Amino acid sequence: xxxxxxxxxxxxxxxxxxxxxxxxMKMAVGMDGFTLVTDDKTRTKLxxxxxxxxxxxxxxxxxxxxxxxxxxxxxxxxxxxYDLKKIISFEMLDYAGGSxxxxxxxxxxxxxxxxxxxxLYVIIDGKLFCSDDREERKENVYYDxxxxxxxxxxxxxxxxxxxxxxxxxxxxxxxxxxxYVTGEEIVSVLKSxxxxxxxxGTTSYIAAVSLGDTISDDGYKGKFRPVNIHIPFFIGSYHxxxxxxxxxxxxxxxxxxxxxxxxxxxxxxxxxxxxxxxxFRDDGYIERCRSAAKSAEKGIQSNxxxxxxxxxLLIKFGTRLxxxxxxxxxxxxxxxxxxxxxxxx
Numbered sequence: 001x002x003x004x005x006x007x008x009x010x011x012x013x014x015x016x017x018x019x020x021x022x023x024x025m026k027m028a029v030g031m032d033g034f035t036l037v038t039d040d041k042t043r044t045k046l047x048x049x050x051x052x053x054x055x056x057x058x059x060x061x062x063x064x065x066x067x068x069x070x071x072x073x074x075x076x077x078x079x080x081x082y083d084l085k086k087i088i089s090f091e092m093l094d095y096a097g098g099s100x101x102x103x104x105x106x107x108x109x110x111x112x113x114x115x116x117x118x119x120l121y122v123i124i125d126g127k128l129f130c131s132d133d134r135e136e137r138k139e140n141v142y143y144d145x146x147x148x149x150x151x152x153x154x155x156x157x158x159x160x161x162x163x164x165x166x167x168x169x170x171x172x173x174x175x176x177x178x179x180y181v182t183g184e185e186i187v188s189v190l191k192s193x194x195x196x197x198x199x200x201g202t203t204s205y206i207a208a209v210s211l212g213d214t215i216s217d218d219g220y221k222g223k224f225r226p227v228n229i230h231i232p233f234f235i236g237s238y239h240x241x242x243x244x245x246x247x248x249x250x251x252x253x254x255x256x257x258x259x260x261x262x263x264x265x266x267x268x269x270x271x272x273x274x275x276x277x278x279x280f281r282d283d284g285y286i287e288r289c290r291s292a293a294k295s296a297e298k299g300i301q302s303n304x305x306x307x308x309x310x311x312x313l314l315i316k317f318g319t320r321l322x323x324x325x326x327x328x329x330x331x332x333x334x335x336x337x338x339x340x341x342x343x344x345x
Contacts, residue, residue: 002077002091006236007113009152010123011145012097015172017063019123020076020092021049022211022229031230032320034087034237037079053211056221073106080237082313088240090118100148114156118243119166119236122149122194126173126208129181137181138189146193154196164196166203166239168232174208175216175227183208187329187336198334203239207231207328228327235328238317242343245314249345252303259296259303266293311345318342 008016024046027036038046049063074094080087093113099106114120128140157164169190171177190198190206197204209229214222270289273282318340325339 002089004088004240005091005093005113005117006119006121007093007095007110007117008121008123009095009100009110009114009149010097010121011100011125011148014097014123014125014145016094016097016123017074018053018211019170019172019209019229019232020094021046021053021063022209022226023233024078025050026226026230027233032316033083034234034320035081036233037081038077042076042078050224053224056218056223058220061220061224073109082316087313088237088244090237090240093117100152111152111156114152114165115160117165118240119168120153120164121232121236122167122169122197124169124171124190126171126175126177126210129171129177129186131180134185137185138193141189142193150194150196153194157196157199162201164202166205166235167197168235169194169197169204169206170232171206171208173210173216175210175213178208183329191334198331200333202331202334204331204334205232205235205328206331207235228324231321231324231328234317234320234324238314238321241314241317242345245310245345248307248310252307256300256303259299262296263293266290266296314345315342 008019010016024036024038027034029035052063053061055061073096076092076094077089078092079089095106095110095113099110124141124145128144129137131137131140153164153167171186186208187206196202207228209232210227211229212223212225213227215224216222266289270286270293273286273289319342321340322342328340330337330340
């Protein structure tokens with residue numbers, strides 16, 4: 001069973017399935033020591049879809065979107081490794097876009113999945129920005145996306161004391177929309193139409209991705225060369241690992257506090273026993289107390305080393321995102337940050 005979930009929501013044909021395929025392609029061979037692993041069945045499907053994407057056969061090269069039905073949920077389970085060691089296992093859930101409009105049984109699953117997820121991915125079809133009319137671009141995003149997704153975000157906040165998970169807005173097909181829209185306009189549109197995700201107390205991101213800068217050329221016969229496809233994945237993984245570090249830090253602080261009390265208690269007991277007349281003194285008891293204190297000291301040192309090792313990997317996550325900062329936007333409390341900065345422990 002996976003350690004956590006990442007939930008993806010977006011309208012039909014927004015590119016959710018393609019995103020997962022491209023992400024796996026980018027991370028299967030590793031990046032900075034991080035490698036993505038999955039089971040044989042999922043791996044076979046994704047490898048087949050990747051090979052199909054590489055064939056310049058037009059629209060037929062793209063993976064079939066998740067169908068809207070009673071089984072309109074596809075689960076992908078992955079394990080993130082670093083230098084051959086498991087860091088995180090997570091389930092990435094892909095919901096059919098139609099489930100957001102018909103509000104059937106899958107709709108309630110979407111809401112439950114968000115509650116169980118470290119991060120929420122909102123996939124926005126870049127084609128919605130493909131218009132020469134600025135107002136029309138915003139209207140497209142409103143009527144074909146925000147009108148359905150923003151209420152879900154607000155409903156979740158209402159039922160969770162105003163709290164939201166980190167939200168990553170993924171603009172797909174950036175190779176198409178970059179001819180019509182700027183990054184500044186995308187930020188303006190998203191902050192306007194998805195305002196709950198940029199409220200006080202929120203953490204949100206915007207990343208534009210593509211399966212290839214030229215993949216849409218010549219009737220979608222261009223090269224399959226994903227652009228920025230790994231960034232949203234790294235963002236979600238960073239938050240999950242950061243959460244683990246916070247829990248570990250709290251546990252270690254509690255454990256070390258108890259160990260320090262043990263050291264004080266055992267040293268005091270040894271001192272009291274040592275102050276007795278030799279005829280009444282129990283040297284064995286003194287030795288046991290001192291041994292227990294030394295053992296507690298080793299426990300504190302071991303805990304510190306464990307935390308330092310864990311924190312070191314968190315720094316590697318953060319460094320990767322800091323390097324990628326020019327390729328995505330980060331917002332804390334709705335305020336755009338100049339670049340990604342690692343969270344403090």
